[in-house]
Amino acid sequence: MKAFRFLKDKWFYISLIIMLLLVVITLNYTFNRLDKFTRHGEEFMVPDFVGMNYDDVVETYGGDFTFILLDSIYVKNFPEGAVYQQNPAKDSKVKKGRNVYIIRTTIAPEIVAMPNLRNLSLRQAMVSLNLAGLKVEKLEFVNYFARNAVVEQKIKDVVVEPKEDVVKGTAVTLVVGLGHGDKTTNLPDLIGVSINDVKNQINNASLNVGMEIFIDDDDADNLYVSRMEPEYSIERMVPLGSEVNVWYKSIKNFDFEWYKYEKFRRDSIVEVMRIRKLKADTIKYVIDSFNYILSHRQFSYDSLQRIRDKEMLFRVKDSLTEDDFVFDSLDFDDFDYELDTILFYDE
Numbered sequence: 001m002k003a004f005r006f007l008k009d010k011w012f013y014i015s016l017i018i019m020l021l022l023v024v025i026t027l028n029y030t031f032n033r034l035d036k037f038t039r040h041g042e043e044f045m046v047p048d049f050v051g052m053n054y055d056d057v058v059e060t061y062g063g064d065f066t067f068i069l070l071d072s073i074y075v076k077n078f079p080e081g082a083v084y085q086q087n088p089a090k091d092s093k094v095k096k097g098r099n100v101y102i103i104r105t106t107i108a109p110e111i112v113a114m115p116n117l118r119n120l121s122l123r124q125a126m127v128s129l130n131l132a133g134l135k136v137e138k139l140e141f142v143n144y145f146a147r148n149a150v151v152e153q154k155i156k157d158v159v160v161e162p163k164e165d166v167v168k169g170t171a172v173t174l175v176v177g178l179g180h181g182d183k184t185t186n187l188p189d190l191i192g193v194s195i196n197d198v199k200n201q202i203n204n205a206s207l208n209v210g211m212e213i214f215i216d217d218d219d220a221d222n223l224y225v226s227r228m229e230p231e232y233s234i235e236r237m238v239p240l241g242s243e244v245n246v247w248y249k250s251i252k253n254f255d256f257e258w259y260k261y262e263k264f265r266r267d268s269i270v271e272v273m274r275i276r277k278l279k280a281d282t283i284k285y286v287i288d289s290f291n292y293i294l295s296h297r298q299f300s301y302d303s304l305q306r307i308r309d310k311e312m313l314f315r316v317k318d319s320l321t322e323d324d325f326v327f328d329s330l331d332f333d334d335f336d337y338e339l340d341t342i343l344f345y346d347e
Helices: 002-008 010-038 054-061 122-131 195-204 256-275 280-296 303-310
Strands: 043-045 066-073 083-087 093-095 099-105 111-113 135-142 150-155 165-167 171-177 184-186 208-214 223-229 237-239 243-250
Touching (some): 054 066, 054 099, 135 150, 223 256
Parallel strands (some): 066 099
Antiparallel strands (some): 043 093, 150 171, 184 237, 223 243
């Protein structure tokens, strides 16, 4: 039959052999690549992690497995911070990089003894708490003959006796005496104070922290007080135990040095006016004008905003002259403020 003559042609068989070889080579290459991609044959035996320290397990086996911590639980008579359960179980065969889900035991907090704070001064009590690894929650003032003397120490409204075990870092409420006579105190000037120091300064002044408002979202190390309520004044007195509200801004966005300089200018001018015995209402006008600047300028690092801020000038009554501001080497020109009959706070 003519249709099958090609079977007698040797080139047919040569071509067929070549095609078969190409198919075998192609399939072999494909499967080899697939094995590498899927890590076929690269299996790891899961060790028994139970009882081992979780951090040590991650450090030692982190290159072979991906560890996912599901929960931390307390288990009596079991090592703290150790693996309590694992999935997959030990001796399971898994591929490299497989997720291993872990439940570990909690790390028990450090326990410290409550110091005896009774009859210590507030400052002494705060130092003792700090040395013991504790902190102040708030101050409660009660009628007691000794002002700022500690009467009791409480945790969550429960009196805690000296030497009782407490968790390190616990916040303690100090019950403090009001004393006799004046029951007010000066406000601390908190502007430009770091968030890490604010509570300590407020408590040292026999006051409590009120609301804390975060204007900027930044790390704690960059946050400083840009505003406080009640506003600071050297003459202002507030009742013992009063709350002070504070606003935080990032040092990256608010020029605290410029702000402090403006406050220095205010205080310098006011001091000159008092020495020269100017009228009280005139001094108050100047103070109010400066305070308006301090509260309405943005004190931003942005160049355009700084220009707008500086256009907000302090304009003094026409009853004041340049001679009123001469004080030793300080000249009115040093203060760089415009004399004008327009009231500063007129819109």
